[in-house]
Amino acid sequence: MRDQPVEVDGITVERDVPIHVGDGTVLRADVFRPTEPGDYPVILAMGPYGMGLHLADGYPANWRRMHESYPEVAHGSTGRYQNWEVADPEKWVPDGYVCVRVDSRGSGRSPGFLDVLTALQARDLYDCIEWAGQQEWSNGKVGLLGISYFAANQWQVAALRPPHLAAICVWEGFADHYREGARHGGIACEFVKGAQARQMFTVQYGMGSRGPTDRNTGRPVAGDVDLDDDVLRQNRRDLYAELLARPVNGAFYQERTADLSRIEVPLLSAGNWGGMGLHTRGNVEGFLAAGSELKWLEMHGDTHFSPFYNDRGLGLQKQFFGTFLKGEQNGWLDRPPVELLVRHPGERFEPRFEQEWPIARTEWTAFHLCPETRELRTSPGASGTLSYQPEHEDLRFRLPPADHDREFTGPAAAKLRISSATTDADLFLSLRLYDPQGTEVTFIGSNDPKVPVGLGWLRASHRRLDTDRSEPYRPVHSHDSIEPLVPGEPVDVDVEIWPTSIVVPAGHVLELGIGGRDYSNQGTRIENAMYPTTGVGPFIHTDPQDRPAEIFGGTVTLHFAPDVQSYLLLPAIPAP
Incomplete structure (x- = not known):
């Protein structure tokens, strides 16, 4: 059941907001918005990791390492809403944005069959974007922001061209499901085997009381019902078993790979030199192949999470979205299309702008x-x-x-x-x-x-x-x-x-x-x-x-x- 909105430290929080998608399934979303009535741009993310699972509860080592390396992440935020790989509302809502987090079907508090990165899930995200773009608190412009999974599905939905999608920020997100997500050079990668077991199946809808608890609400992250193990298995696809059974590229992988040429919205693709195995290639290939006239590539180093949350990363995201969701004249359009943090030993990076990728003078x-x-x-x-x-x-x-x-x-x-x-x-x-x-x-x-x-x-x-x-x-x-x-x-x-x-x-x-x-x-x-x-x-x-x-x-x-x-x-x- 949808909660009544509550106001906490200047942010209006709505929990379990229903979003009806095309086939009648009801997805659940948490919405964080300014308390002052108005029309605001929307930052949205949809994924299978449980919107109620706090980053410190689900990923304690990453939480600790990030705050030790970048104490600035805690400045201006209590951290109470900080979740894995998505924007911290306390850093965005005070600047006049609405943050929407959606549990994808079969995950967290959204019922349904858990099958990730499918064409159906891309349509779900399309419907969520259109829903957010038409709410009374929305200015009609929706941006997508998030890391990894919350980035990879941006390529897919942007290719569908939802009318209210105004810009995407694909932060360390693969683009080619076969070559980057499943099989490296044709060799099966075991990443998804562990990821689905420890990050998706643990918050599958129906884990209920056996799953984690939302520290903000005290409710189960993975739905208010307890389904037995056989039912849970019947309600999900084992993606690793599928890739083992499919050694060559085909319809299964193509369904999960976007036609990048159809993407038209402005985009910022941010990749990590040290993301070999999942994301580095996709951020470059997505940037090159996207049909958008306005597109930028940024390449950095460091961990999977710190560059997204630290002051530099946050500044990039806000300058980009400020331009395309708010219409700010903040200098972004004068930015060269490529920024590389050139890597030196000792974790030293030298920022340098380029006009293209690969670099023409190579x-x-x-x-x-x-x-x-x-x-x-x-x-x-x-x-x-x-x-x-x-x-x-x-x-x-x-x-x-x-x-x-x-x-x-x-x-x-x-x-x-x-x-x-x-x-x-x-x-x-x-x-x-x-x-x-x-x-x-x-x-x-x-x-x-x-x-x-x-x-x-x-x-x-x-x-x-x-x-x-x-x-x-x-x-x-x-x-x-x-x-x-x-x-x-x-x-x-x-x-x-x-x-x-x-x-x-x-x-x-x-x-x-x-x-x-x-x-x-x-x-x-x-x-x-x-x-x-x-x-x-x-x-x-x-x-x-x-x-x-x-x-x-x-x-x-x-x-x-x-x-x-x-x-x-x-x-x-x-x-x-």
């Missing part, structure tokens, strides 16, 4: 893999072969240190000739940085505190390229068929390495790793961590159902010869 440089020295050189090395056992070792090729700093910012790729002792091989590529003492230099990533410079993946049987979409620096694989290897017979493969940025200081070494398993470092122990943190966070690829040892455990061989293209292509940015 010097695309092919560094050849030399088998005799294990170095990366600008000229090919000797003929020969190098082999490795996928589960136990990898091959390393080092770019010799220079006496000056070198910047590499943009997409990267590798071209290799490989053979396998079996009918397939999974290739895991990593870019790593080492200081003059030989110690690896890692970076705070969005989902792991020690990530490498870059990552790339490819299943050799998925090596066919989509030639219409591919570039030498960004190979795109069709993933529409499986072409097994002939054991021992070499084939050429192109491996995409997700966009990156690194200034390699003088004396430092950049290294390419090639192997058959996930990158891993010594790891970091984090209290209340949701998963092990050994360099790739939850984005692991170890499921034996997808990677049976008899196929993916065979010896892999790299082949080299004067007429063989075997190189790492890096985006070198010339010094000013």
Whole structure:
């Protein structure tokens, strides 16, 4: 039942507001608005994580780390309404915005079948936008804001063109469900297996008293009814089981991937260099492919949550939405289309504006893999072969240190000739940085505190390229068929390495790793961590159902010869 509005510290709060969507389902929303009557722009988010679950209750380690690193997040806010990956109403409502949070169907306090990122859910979000745009407290302009899931579904609904949608801010949100969310280079990623178990199924509608409690209302986050486990299982789709059953791209993944060319609204796409495994690629690809005339790309570092909530991130969001939801003349329209926080070791970032992506002055440089020295050189090395056992070792090729700093910012790729002792091989590529003492230099990533410079993946049987979409620096694989290897017979493969940025200081070494398993470092122990943190966070690829040892455990061989293209292509940015 819908609550009566209450006024708390200058904010009118309405709980469990009903929103009737197209098929008659009633979704529930919490609305935070100014107490003064008026017409206000709306900031809206819809997702499956339970709008009543406080960030500190659901994600205590992240809450602590964010406030320790950025005490400013607590300034001007009691934090009582701060939820995972969505805007803090206490930072927005005083500036004249209405904040609306919606539990997607089957989640939190909204009944229905839990099936995420479907076409139906995109229509639900469309209906929520139209509802918000026509309320008496609305000025008719709705903006979408949120991280990850609350960003990914923005691509989908914006392509449907709801009339009251005025702008979107896609903060670390993937765009291509197959290539970014489910299967990296064709290899099944186990992220969704853990995410749905710990973040979605725990707040599925009907968990009721067995689920978490809303600290503000004392009511169950996941509905006022208790459904038994069998009913709950019948009321949801196991997304991980679906992706395991679907190794090639098709209708299932396409339903969850937007036609980006149909997007018309102004957009800000904000990505994270350390978001390899889910979001980095999507923010860049979404920016490039969106049909919007007014669009901006911003790339940052640090954790998944701090850049969104800290003063810099909040300032960007408010300047962007102030322009398109309020009509403010605040200088945003004079902003260049691309802002990059260029990454240096030691978590130092140098902000720089650019006019395009990739950067036009990029010097695309092919560094050849030399088998005799294990170095990366600008000229090919000797003929020969190098082999490795996928589960136990990898091959390393080092770019010799220079006496000056070198910047590499943009997409990267590798071209290799490989053979396998079996009918397939999974290739895991990593870019790593080492200081003059030989110690690896890692970076705070969005989902792991020690990530490498870059990552790339490819299943050799998925090596066919989509030639219409591919570039030498960004190979795109069709993933529409499986072409097994002939054991021992070499084939050429192109491996995409997700966009990156690194200034390699003088004396430092950049290294390419090639192997058959996930990158891993010594790891970091984090209290209340949701998963092990050994360099790739939850984005692991170890499921034996997808990677049976008899196929993916065979010896892999790299082949080299004067007429063989075997190189790492890096985006070198010339010094000013």
